Amino acid sequence: MDTLDDSAARLTAWVHGRVQGVGFRWWTRARACELGLRGYARNLADGRVEVVAEGARESCDRLLELLRSGGAPGTVELVVDRWTAAKGNLAGFVER
Template sequence: MFRITVLVSGRVQGVGYRHFTRKKALELGLSGYAENLSDGRVEVVAEGEKADLELLIHHLRQGPRGALVLQLDVQWSEATGLKGFQTF
């Protein structure tokens, strides 16, 4: 099991980006959360199998209609045992 922390830059707030992320994460069986940060970025933390996390990263690059994803900063680490997937 792996953990990714992804910081998403661009026009991603106010277009359902967190819920777009949550839907895909649940579909892939991942745990974690997506949160809007005060600086306009979205932080996504997800845990699961490497192949599923890579699919989520691909999904995050696309974003929902109306989003303009400029950059993803991805950090990999060991899973910590998160349960479920939340949005804040």
């Protein structure tokens, strides 16, 4: 990955609800790619989906808005987010 500028951020979001087996990770990947973000979406054993995205802070903010918007497949009940500095160790956006 190229060097990140000062506006780069890392969003980690834990999405609660009926979000596994409904195309949620695929939908998240598509939105993240449209926004030019790098990272992944993966199912967790407890039924949540973890989304890690890096890129411009504004793009990460938009992805978080989309995750909370009600437009995603399944039923999102809650999204818990954490912001940290971008690490620059992600390539592309994948479903895990």
